[in-house]
Amino acid sequence: MASGKTCFILGALAAGVTLLGGILLIGPTPLAAEVEQKANVAVSNTKTPAAYANFCRVTSTPEEVILDFGLNTQPFGTPQSPIEVSDRIVMNFFTAKRMIAALQISIQRHEAAFGEIETDVQKRVKRPSP
Numbered sequence: 001m002a003s004g005k006t007c008f009i010l011g012a013l014a015a016g017v018t019l020l021g022g023i024l025l026i027g028p029t030p031l032a033a034e035v036e037q038k039a040n041v042a043v044s045n046t047k048t049p050a051a052y053a054n055f056c057r058v059t060s061t062p063e064e065v066i067l068d069f070g071l072n073t074q075p076f077g078t079p080q081s082p083i084e085v086s087d088r089i090v091m092n093f094f095t096a097k098r099m100i101a102a103l104q105i106s107i108q109r110h111e112a113a114f115g116e117i118e119t120d121v122q123k124r125v126k127r128p129s130p
Helices: 032-039 093-114
Strands: 007-009 017-020 023-026 055-060 064-071 084-092
Parallel strands (some): 007 023
């Protein structure tokens, strides 16, 4: 793991969140010895491709959450051409709920450092003065 980065571990653990030395462990709050053991889990991302997405569609089945990611080249208004889905993540609801908790913590930290994130594009666009 690179210096200054936070690792979110979303493995098959029960509910709960523990922060240890910049690593967010999502699962039951373990005993100190167990925390140390989980913090030493080796994760290699050398063969993991990176992708950029500004579009996400969320669907589900009774057992799973499906996240489709893609690039919307027409971010204003309704896209005239279909958005190409480039990546799909399928996970169970337990992992999805833990991911939401990890994302909330990450966004709270970002907003504390840089200010509120405005999700309404119309409010972010600066209109020219007449």
